[in-house]
Amino acid sequence: MVDKRNLEEKINKVLEKIKIIDIHTHLFPPSFKDLFLYGIDYLLTYHYLIAETVRYLPISPDDFYNLSLKEQAELVWKTLFVDRSPISESARGIVTILTEVGVDFEKKDLSLIRAYFDKIDMESYVDLIFEKAKIDYVVMTNDPLDENEMKYWKCNIFKDKRFRPSLRLDRLINDWENIREYLKVKDYKEIKDHLDKWFLMIEPLYIALSFPPDFRYPDDMLRSRLLEEIMLYAEERKVPIALMIGAKRSVNPSLRLAGDSVGKSNIESIENLCRSFPNNKFMVTMLSRENQHELCVTARKFKNLMIFGCWWFLNTPSLIEEITKMRLELLGFSFIPQHSDARVLEQLIYKWKHSKEIIKKVLYDKYLALIRSGWTLKEEDIERDITQLFRKNFEDFIFSKQ
Ligand code: REL
Ligand code: ZN
Structure with a gap:
């Protein structure tokens, strides 16, 4: 039996060994060569850290991006780790990674850190990082309209169970006029053949789209017509659609990938989609803090909505704590608490370590309150619940026939 004295230890034990399914990343396997990012220079030039670095320096984003990758990494290191304490979430992430892989950074000497990454054994490296982050498999973001990525799919080399595909269709929706020409189609109704071709090649676990805060459904924009085509297709193929809503792209274009921002979106549109398309499965995440409560309430109304x-x-x-608490209080265990969004392999370590620390704390408080209310809790209950959060909800949702 679990009680107040051993509760923390029991939760820790389960969280330590659970093999996570990371349902949304931007990672690629080593066979995708230049798209497979790892190592300290890519870690330091993560766009989260670039945005923080240029704030401190008398340098324009353009001048920053004109530097080589190594020079950019050096500047980030000096600015955020040598001249200041790496206090932000993404800067602390680097510290967590270095500690977990066992690199000595006491001297703050980047060349010593680089020496570690230069020596890694590539054969076993992905497994090593997955083992440290306790990952079973990650889901990639695969863009059939990215020619660089497609060259790897076309030579059919892809067979890596640690990296599962998802079909990301942002370009189709956001850049329709150009894409239409590229695909040689006259009308949006003709995209079915292309969807079929991509689907058979990539075999995605789900189809994904991100939308700006002004996303509305229904409306009379072409975007909605394309979405309807995609929904029909997803229903036929019985795969969920992941909707990622609230990313305001390029508010500062000179910052490139670091120049995207956030805006509040509209929850009625999600209600309309879930109600009008009961045979579609929607996985939804929203970017603004202000949308989180209403999104939780909406998930209570529609079982074809899985929030993640x-x-x-x-x-x-601080936000993971607030959001996870709210989700447990309103939805029990019927949501997917986190994904990493990792772009560089080793980020899996810090993103999951940091998230699990907070989720652990939230679960502790919630289980303790439950015990205090008179509930008898067993270790296997904790294991079952946590498995549901970190694995089962996703797999049940993607494989459900609904
Ligand atoms: O999938 C997305 O649209 C976003 O997660 C990315 O655009 C973003 O740049 C990513 O690095 C955020 O974590
Ligand atoms: Zn992403």
Whole structure:
């Protein structure tokens, strides 16, 4: 039996060994060569850290990006780790990674840190990082309209069970006029053949789309017509659609990937989609803090809605705590608490370590309150619940026939 004295230890034990399914990342396997990112220079030039670095320096984003990758990494290191304490979430992330992989950074000497990464054994490296982060498999973000990525799919080399595909269709929706020409189709109704071709090649676990805060459904924009086509297709293929809503792209274009921001979106549109398309399955994450409560309430109304993750600017300890608490209180265990959004392999370590620290704390408080209310809790109950959060909800949802 679990009681107040051993509760923390029991939760820790389960969280330590659970093999996570990371349902949304931007990672690629080593066979995707230049798209497979790992190592200290890519870690330091993560766009989260670039945005923080240029704030401190008398340098324009353009001048920063004109530097080589190594020079950019050096500047980030000096600015955030040598001249200041790495206090932000993403800067602390680097510290967590270095500690977990066992690199000595006491001297703050980047060349010593680089020496560690230069020596790694590539054969076993992905497994090593997955083992440290306790990952079973990650889901990639696969863009059939990215020619660089497609060259790897076309030579059919992809067979890596640690990296599962998802079909990301942002370009189709956001850049329709150009894409239409590229695909040689006259009308949006003709995209079915392309969807079929991509689906058979990539075999995605789900189809994904991100939308700006002004996303509305229904409306008379072409975007909605394309979405309807995609929904029909997803229903036929029985795969969920992941909707990632609230990313305001390029508010500062000179910052490139670091120049995206956030805006509040509209919950009625999610209600309308879930109600009008009961045979579709929707996985939804919203980027603004202000949308989180209504999103939880909406999930109570529609079982074809699975909410997931604390996305991007919400992936900070204080917001994960607030959001996870609210989700448990309103939805029990019927949500997916987190995804990493990792772009560089080793980020899996810090993103999951930091998230699990907070989720652990929240679960402790909630289980303790339950015990105090008179509930008898067993270790296997904790294991069952946590498995549901970190694995089962996703797999049940993607494989359900609904
Ligand atoms: O999948 C997305 O749209 C976003 O997660 C990305 O655009 C974003 O740049 C990512 O790095 C955030 O974590
Ligand atoms: Zn992402």
